[in-house]
Amino acid sequence: MKAQQNRSDLKCFFEPDSVAVFGSLREVFGLGYGMVRNLLQFGYAGKIYPVSPYHSEVMGRKAYSSVEEIADPIDAAIVITPPPTVPPIVEQCARKGVKAVVIVSENFAEAGGDGVKYQQQLVEIVRRTGIRIIGPNTIGLFNAANGFVTNPYLIAQKKIRNGGISYCSQTGYVAVAAQPLEDRALPLSKLCDLGNKCDVDEADLLSYLADDSETRVVAMHMEDVKDGRRFMDAAQKLVSSKPLLILRPGRSEDGARAVASHTASLAGNEQVYDSAIKQVGAIRIDTWQEYWEVPKIFAYQKLPSGNRVGILTLTGGAGVVAVDAAVSAGLTISRFSPLTVDKLRGIYPRLSRNPVDLGPILSVSDNPFAVQGEVITAVLDDANVDCAVISVYAGFDDIVAPIVEMFDHLKERFTKPVSIWIYGMKLSAIDEMSRQLEERGLPTYFYIETAVKALGVAAAYSKIKAGHA
Amino acid sequence: MKAQQNRSDLKCFFEPDSVAVFGSLREVFGLGYGMVRNLLQFGYAGKIYPVSPYHSEVMGRKAYSSVEEIADPIDAAIVITPPPTVPPIVEQCARKGVKAVVIVSENFAEAGGDGVKYQQQLVEIVRRTGIRIIGPNTIGLFNAANGFVTNPYLIAQKKIRNGGISYCSQTGYVAVAAQPLEDRALPLSKLCDLGNKCDVDEADLLSYLADDSETRVVAMHMEDVKDGRRFMDAAQKLVSSKPLLILRPGRSEDGARAVASHTASLAGNEQVYDSAIKQVGAIRIDTWQEYWEVPKIFAYQKLPSGNRVGILTLTGGAGVVAVDAAVSAGLTISRFSPLTVDKLRGIYPRLSRNPVDLGPILSVSDNPFAVQGEVITAVLDDANVDCAVISVYAGFDDIVAPIVEMFDHLKERFTKPVSIWIYGMKLSAIDEMSRQLEERGLPTYFYIETAVKALGVAAAYSKIKAGHA
Numbered sequence: 001m002k003a004q005q006n007r008s009d010l011k012c013f014f015e016p017d018s019v020a021v022f023g024s025l026r027e028v029f030g031l032g033y034g035m036v037r038n039l040l041q042f043g044y045a046g047k048i049y050p051v052s053p054y055h056s057e058v059m060g061r062k063a064y065s066s067v068e069e070i071a072d073p074i075d076a077a078i079v080i081t082p083p084p085t086v087p088p089i090v091e092q093c094a095r096k097g098v099k100a101v102v103i104v105s106e107n108f109a110e111a112g113g114d115g116v117k118y119q120q121q122l123v124e125i126v127r128r129t130g131i132r133i134i135g136p137n138t139i140g141l142f143n144a145a146n147g148f149v150t151n152p153y154l155i156a157q158k159k160i161r162n163g164g165i166s167y168c169s170q171t172g173y174v175a176v177a178a179q180p181l182e183d184r185a186l187p188l189s190k191l192c193d194l195g196n197k198c199d200v201d202e203a204d205l206l207s208y209l210a211d212d213s214e215t216r217v218v219a220m221h222m223e224d225v226k227d228g229r230r231f232m233d234a235a236q237k238l239v240s241s242k243p244l245l246i247l248r249p250g251r252s253e254d255g256a257r258a259v260a261s262h263t264a265s266l267a268g269n270e271q272v273y274d275s276a277i278k279q280v281g282a283i284r285i286d287t288w289q290e291y292w293e294v295p296k297i298f299a300y301q302k303l304p305s306g307n308r309v310g311i312l313t314l315t316g317g318a319g320v321v322a323v324d325a326a327v328s329a330g331l332t333i334s335r336f337s338p339l340t341v342d343k344l345r346g347i348y349p350r351l352s353r354n355p356v357d358l359g360p361i362l363s364v365s366d367n368p369f370a371v372q373g374e375v376i377t378a379v380l381d382d383a384n385v386d387c388a389v390i391s392v393y394a395g396f397d398d399i400v401a402p403i404v405e406m407f408d409h410l411k412e413r414f415t416k417p418v419s420i421w422i423y424g425m426k427l428s429a430i431d432e433m434s435r436q437l438e439e440r441g442l443p444t445y446f447y448i449e450t451a452v453k454a455l456g457v458a459a460a461y462s463k464i465k466a467g468h469a
Numbered sequence: 470m471k472a473q474q475n476r477s478d479l480k481c482f483f484e485p486d487s488v489a490v491f492g493s494l495r496e497v498f499g500l501g502y503g504m505v506r507n508l509l510q511f512g513y514a515g516k517i518y519p520v521s522p523y524h525s526e527v528m529g530r531k532a533y534s535s536v537e538e539i540a541d542p543i544d545a546a547i548v549i550t551p552p553p554t555v556p557p558i559v560e561q562c563a564r565k566g567v568k569a570v571v572i573v574s575e576n577f578a579e580a581g582g583d584g585v586k587y588q589q590q591l592v593e594i595v596r597r598t599g600i601r602i603i604g605p606n607t608i609g610l611f612n613a614a615n616g617f618v619t620n621p622y623l624i625a626q627k628k629i630r631n632g633g634i635s636y637c638s639q640t641g642y643v644a645v646a647a648q649p650l651e652d653r654a655l656p657l658s659k660l661c662d663l664g665n666k667c668d669v670d671e672a673d674l675l676s677y678l679a680d681d682s683e684t685r686v687v688a689m690h691m692e693d694v695k696d697g698r699r700f701m702d703a704a705q706k707l708v709s710s711k712p713l714l715i716l717r718p719g720r721s722e723d724g725a726r727a728v729a730s731h732t733a734s735l736a737g738n739e740q741v742y743d744s745a746i747k748q749v750g751a752i753r754i755d756t757w758q759e760y761w762e763v764p765k766i767f768a769y770q771k772l773p774s775g776n777r778v779g780i781l782t783l784t785g786g787a788g789v790v791a792v793d794a795a796v797s798a799g800l801t802i803s804r805f806s807p808l809t810v811d812k813l814r815g816i817y818p819r820l821s822r823n824p825v826d827l828g829p830i831l832s833v834s835d836n837p838f839a840v841q842g843e844v845i846t847a848v849l850d851d852a853n854v855d856c857a858v859i860s861v862y863a864g865f866d867d868i869v870a871p872i873v874e875m876f877d878h879l880k881e882r883f884t885k886p887v888s889i890w891i892y893g894m895k896l897s898a899i900d901e902m903s904r905q906l907e908e909r910g911l912p913t914y915f916y917i918e919t920a921v922k923a924l925g926v927a928a929a930y931s932k933i934k935a936g937h938a
Binding site: 179221251255321 | 575579580622623624638639640641642643645646648650652653690718720723724726727756757758784785786787788789790792795797802819824828832864865866892894895896897898899916917
């Protein structure tokens with residue numbers, strides 16, 4: 001059983017030195033053509049071997065009529081051809097010594113009929129030859145470190161920022177083309193849509209990501225789990241060194257039915273999943289928004305040593321919302337020490353309490369940025385504070401530079417994790433401030449609830465990790 | 470008791486023919502100056518009378534040393550001066566016959582100490598003279614129809630779109646400068662922050678908005694209620710003709726404490742509030758995001774006649790998330806009629822089920838926009854479908870025009886309410902597509918959960934309204 005050896009070593013999927021591309025090489029519209037174009041666009045430096053019986057070249061590169069024609073060794077293959085052609089292609093790849101195949105094509109088990117048969121053939125080839133498969137019915141993967149990408153469609157992003165967040169999912173919504181990753185400067189390590197999981201499953205991927213030194217946090221979209229025991233082992237191992245955040249759709253009865261028709265998998269009993277997630281020390285998140293925005297707190301910041309939060313806002317109303325969100329996220333509203341209360345009172349008499357509403361002082365101050373900086377420092381220096389949410393107002397374009405400058409001065413003093421809520425009236429200012437702060441390792445959010453939730457998840461993981469130690 | 474007459478007629482606050490402005494007229498930095506600048510910026514066409522003993526003119530306009538000096542009648546006054554000066558100003562305004570005063574100044578009851586005394590003096594003046602006050606401790610109000618605005622700070626928006634959404638709140642976060650209203654083309658009618666509610670309260674404002682023909686939906690941020698019975702009467706009356714959506718922070722014990730220090734009010738018992746909200750037929754929403762994004766479905770669209778939703782996505786994963794969100798929002802996943810199933814199968818064999826995943830067909834179609842249009846039409850024509858969420862992919866800038874064109878062709882066929890989820894990889898494309906579709910009366914959302922929630926809230930109100938009829 002070759003396939004059982006090093007099951008979790010997915011290195012050839014994410015870091016292949018060479019890749020064969022199977023798919024139509026028709027200019028612009030061919031999906032094999034698209035794959036080659038995308039690999040080049042993201043600067044993938046490995047060797048690319050387009051394979052097609054109908055073309056002899058693509059984008060100035062030689063195309064091969066079959067994989068056997070290629071003399072050099074090949075690590076990986078990516079395939080987008082009609083289902084009946086896929087098993088023979090994988091068979092040829094196995095013979096050639098290819099170790100990893102990503103099958104992007106659809107209409108396998110999830111479509112019923114002959115698709116089920118073709119998928120069974122794939123499983124059989126894996127068992128017999130030891131070749132590994134991601135998919136079918138997947139958008140595949142992306143590695144921000146080396147530009148390896150399996151997406152065949154147009155990608156209007158040039159350079160995705162390389163960082164510590166990896167995604168493990170069961171949907172093409174988690175693909176390099178589904179989010180404004182570049183515009184938001186999201187620090188990405190690896191994305192992977194597992195598709196129908198005819199071979200590689202979440203346990204394999206989590207094991208690989210647990211060992212991957214570039215991954216600092218894993219966000220997982222989990223519709224179902226193929227093998228509960230293996231998943232739990234892999235998840236537990238991962239959680240001992242990095243956080244695992246899980247979004248689990250398909251909880252409702254109708255949702256479970258929708259899962260079945262999506263990837264031909266059974267969503268299973270909600271309580272069983274819930275208790276497994278708790279047992280391994282993973283943390284549930286609730287929405288797509290949290291899925292994309294919460295992980296970055298781990299990508300940049302150290303863990304809080306406790307769950308006591310300081311809340312700094314510019315309106316009293318937002319403070320109240322933040323308190324509710326903090327309580328739901330398992331945070332405690334910090335009671336400031338007498339020293340901090342004195343410091344804050346010295347700045348402005350009404351600033352002594354948590355949440356701190358800076359609105360009144362900032363609106364009358366001659367140097368609001370200095371005052372805001374003093375207050376942030378006083379709160380973060382308090383021994384009763386483990387982390388803080390900081391509100392900044394991106395009212396107009398000219399405010400971006402002084403706010404960023406304020407954080408540049410403060411940043412060295414940030415010995416505790418913070419999350420930043422940005423709001424304002426110009427999208428241009430909000431987006432630019434977010435980009436500049438993210439580049440400085442400060443996680444930014446567009447709703448205060450998400451900013452608070454991120455700290456709550458960080459505190460929860462901090463506690464879980466302490467339990468592991 | 471003059472103050473009890475026409476308590477809910479707030480016309481002079483939102484539609485004054487003339488306004489006196491009390492506050493520093495120092496160029497650029499003075500807050501009275503800021504108020505005058507903002508009134509001019511938004512094209513307020515009424516007469517503006519700046520009042521200050523220290524200046525004789527502002528922005529080329531005559532300034533008056535006191536309100537008595539002004540010969541003409543004055544409807545409203547806006548005040549941002551230190552607390553001790555405010556009661557005498559309001560007293561003078563009352564003598565002059567001013568009917569409505571917005572007190573933006575802070576440091577009244579919410580600050581304790583002398584602030585409590587000054588606020589009591591205001592209450593006494595209201596009782597004695599019948600003048601009405603919004604505030605103190607408020608950013609005041611904005612009317613998108615006539616440009617009347619009381620905000621003294623810089624507003625980097627030029628033209629706010631005039632539409633059917635009105636906001637009733639207790640925080641400056643709900644102000645004309647707190648959200649990208651212009652960039653998002655939000656169809657706004659009136660915004661009002663009630664502040665400390667020394668006089669005008671939520672019952673007054675809801676009564677006014679109930680009668681206001683421009684307001685189609687009211688979103689309310691409710692930390693506390695001043696008079697439960699009056700609130701319930703006003704809310705019930707409003708709900709009989711338009712929806713009332715309530716965001717109620719301060720639910721947690723810590724949150725309630727934060728409310729107390731924010732506007733010196735008591736958050737009160739959560740169960741009492743919850744049952745009152747249900748009893749009047751208002752609908753609770755849960756986050757700031759929903760507060761800003763859900764109401765627009767009422768601003769543009771007719772009510773659904775039932776709660777059966779059709780879900781159209783471009784990835785199976787998003788369909789599952791949408792189903793969960795629909796179930797939580799009280800929607801039922803529509804079972805398509807045999808006729809629709811046939812139509813959909815005719816387009817593509819695997820399109821027969823709800824949610825409809827268009828991904829597979831669009832990725833192979835030569836004319837994806839035509840196909841998407843056909844599918845949308847088939848689903849909306851189904852007698853088992855009351856409303857639909859439609860996903861559109863703003864992958865890159867060039868896709869905006871054909872998608873908008875598709876909706877232009879379809880729009881006449883939209884006899885049922887829809888909400889649109891936009892996602893993609895370029896903020897520029899997402900923002901532009903949103904703006905263009907909103908201009909066409911199509912409510913757009915950036916997370917599928919919010920798009921679904923909006924339909925759920927619409928269906929809930931539809932049911933409530935049927936109960937009233």
